[in-house]
Structures are given as C-alpha cells and as structure tokens.
Amino acid sequence: MLETLTVQESVELAVVERSGFIESRHAGAAIVLSADGEVIARHGNADALILPRSILKPLQAVACITAGAVLEGEQLALSTASHTGTDRHASTVRDMLTEGGLTEDDLGCPPAWPSDTATRDEMVREHGQPARVRMNCSGKHAAMLRACVATGWATDDYLAVTHPLQAHIREVIERLTGEKVAHTAIDGCGAPVYALTLTGLTRSIHRIGTASDRSPFALHRVAGSLVRAVRENPWTIEGPSRPDTVAIEKLGVFAKGGAEGVMVMVAPDGTTVGLKMLDGASRASTIVAATLLARAGAVSEADVAALAAALPLSVRGGGAEVGVIRPGAGI
Numbered sequence: 001m002l003e004t005l006t007v008q009e010s011v012e013l014a015v016v017e018r019s020g021f022i023e024s025r026h027a028g029a030a031i032v033l034s035a036d037g038e039v040i041a042r043h044g045n046a047d048a049l050i051l052p053r054s055i056l057k058p059l060q061a062v063a064c065i066t067a068g069a070v071l072e073g074e075q076l077a078l079s080t081a082s083h084t085g086t087d088r089h090a091s092t093v094r095d096m097l098t099e100g101g102l103t104e105d106d107l108g109c110p111p112a113w114p115s116d117t118a119t120r121d122e123m124v125r126e127h128g129q130p131a132r133v134r135m136n137c138s139g140k141h142a143a144m145l146r147a148c149v150a151t152g153w154a155t156d157d158y159l160a161v162t163h164p165l166q167a168h169i170r171e172v173i174e175r176l177t178g179e180k181v182a183h184t185a186i187d188g189c190g191a192p193v194y195a196l197t198l199t200g201l202t203r204s205i206h207r208i209g210t211a212s213d214r215s216p217f218a219l220h221r222v223a224g225s226l227v228r229a230v231r232e233n234p235w236t237i238e239g240p241s242r243p244d245t246v247a248i249e250k251l252g253v254f255a256k257g258g259a260e261g262v263m264v265m266v267a268p269d270g271t272t273v274g275l276k277m278l279d280g281a282s283r284a285s286t287i288v289a290a291t292l293l294a295r296a297g298a299v300s301e302a303d304v305a306a307l308a309a310a311l312p313l314s315v316r317g318g319g320a321e322v323g324v325i326r327p328g329a330g331i
Contacts, residue, residue, distance in 0.1 A: 013027060016315060030289075036270070058205065148165055206266065257286065273293055313325040
C-alpha cells in the first residue's frame with residue numbers, strides 16, 4: 001500500500017474567511033528548506049507520497065536539455081511552463097517545433113482552449129478551435145520532441161513509459177530527488193508522472209533553484225540556466241496576472257504551481273518551500289508558500305503583502321470585498 005498524504009497527517013495551511021466567519025479550510029503538508037538545503041520547518045507529513053503533477057516540469061526540462069535539446073531564453077523557460085495559451089506562448093512553442101523540423105501535429109498533448117480569457121474570447125470570435133499548441137503543457141512537449149530529434153529517438157511514441165526519453169527523464173528525476181519512483185501514473189497532458197515524497201520533490205527543486213549556470217557539472221549548468229531563463233521571462237511560466245508569473249515579478253523567486261494544489265517556490269537566497277493541498281485546491285498555494293518564505297526570513301513581509309494584493313484572494317459579497325483567503329493556523 002502506498003503511503004499517500006491523509007487527513008490525519010495534514011495541517012491547516014489556509015482558510016477562507018467571509019464576513020469574519022471561517023467558511024472553508026485547506027489542509028495539507030508543507031516543508032521549508034534553508035538556503036543550504038537543511039529542513040527548517042515541517043507542517044504535516046512531508047514524507048508522504050504525492051503526485052507532483054506540473055512540478056515535475058523543471059526536472060523534465062533539465063532532462064530534455066541533458067538529452068540534447070538546445071533551447072535558450074524564452075524557449076528554455078517555456079519548456080518548464082504551465083502557460084495560459086496566449087498568442088505569445090503559442091508562437092514561441094511553434095518556433096520551438098519549427099526549429100527542430102517538427103509541426104504542431106507532432107505534439108502528443110491533447111488540443112485545448114487557452115486558459116487566458118482574452119485570448120480564448122478572441123479565438124471564439126474568429127471561429128477558432130482548440131489546438132495542441134494552446135494546451136498549457138505544450139512547451140514541455142515541444143522540449144521532449146526536440147530532445148528526441150537531437151538524439152535520434154522516435155517521436156511518434158515519445159510519451160510511452162518505455163520510450164528512451166522517458167527512461168532518461170525518470171533517471172534524472174531519481175537523481176535529483178534522491179528517491180526511487182514509487183508509482184507511475186499518466187498526467188493530464190499524457191506524459192508519465194511519478195509519485196514522490198513532498199520532501200524528495202522539494203529537495204530536487206532546491207537543487208535546481210540553487211544551481212549555477214557556471215557550474216563545472218553539466219546537470220547543474222542546465223538547471224541554473226533554466227531558472228535564470230524563467231526569472232528573466234516570467235510571462236512564460238504561466239501568463240499575465242497569473243500567480244506564478246506575479247510571484248516571480250514581485251518577489252524575484254522561482255515559482256511553479258501544479259494541478260491538485262502542489263506548489264514549490266525558491267527564494268533568491270535558495271530557501272525553498274514545497275507544499276501540497278490535500279483537497280487539490282490551488283487558490284491559496286502561492287500566498288502560503290510566500291508566507292513560509294517570509295517566516296524563514298528569505299523574503300520581506302512587505303513584499304509578500306504586495307504579492308497578496310496582486311493575487312485573487314479577496315472574497316466577494318454583493319459586489320464588495322467581505323473577506324479574504326489567507327494562511328491558516330497550521331503554519
């Protein structure tokens with residue numbers, strides 16, 4: 001039996017307050033690592049297994065580059081994104097494909113509408129259709145395809161668990177987390193996703209987030225270049241006014257959210273937070289992660305307050321603000 005996170009092992013990470021009444025509570029687990037990688041705080045059972053979902057993208061991106069994909073700048077940043085499908089995102093993904101002799105038809109992710117409302121509305125007005133390039137994981141898939149082209153691997157079955165690319169990705173994940181994969185599942189985009197402990201996942205993100213692009217070790221150089229590309233191009237990681245992008249812009253962090261309430265954040269000094277909301281809700285993940293960084297002294301409380309003001313955390317009633325989504329008593 002896999003030891004997954006349970007209600008009994010969770011703590012209150014966030015609450016939803018309406019007119020002075022606690023309407024909802026988000027329970028889960030979180031862990032904070034110091035700049036040098038030591039555990040400085042645990043909330044709930046961080047050693048339980050979770051599915052990292054899109055938090056695996058930085059690890060998958062590093063693996064794609066070490067497998068031979070040559071990507072820089074915006075393209076490199078987009079390889080680890082969960083983007084909102086704006087025209088700029090789609091154009092960059094198309095460039096990633098074209099430069100590798102590939103087309104949108106080579107993408108294995110499902111067609112999707114952009115999650116960016118303005119872009120979707122414009123597509124509807126122009127009688128557009130869902131497209132693979134608009135799917136939030138298309139940058140990751142383009143990077144996977146580029147790695148296959150560079151290495152000479154087949155591209156038609158690149159998502160198969162037994163494909164050489166996926167075997168390489170799994171090896172890199174195990175190396176960075178220091179754990180053996182406990183279970184293999186299929187993510188929403190069709191790629192393999194692996195069960196890991198929240199602790200192991202956070203350690204891997206700490207290693208990526210503190211790596212130097214001038215390191216003598218190739219894996220570290222790739223990781224350092226990836227994080228720098230994201231920090232220099234925060235629009236890539238998600239999109240305008242979206243939590244990951246806003247957190248990078250306001251705090252200078254490396255931030256990555258995943259489906260089902262998984263979140264990681266690395267401060268400029270290397271302090272790292274990983275968390276999992278047990279109910280799968282992500283609405284409080286960014287502010288909880290930022291608050292944990294502030295309590296560790298890695299970012300200022302004033303900057304976190306500015307971040308909170310820019311996030312969709314207000315609770316509305318009759319057109320007015322009557323409450324707020326905020327960190328809970330468990331942290």
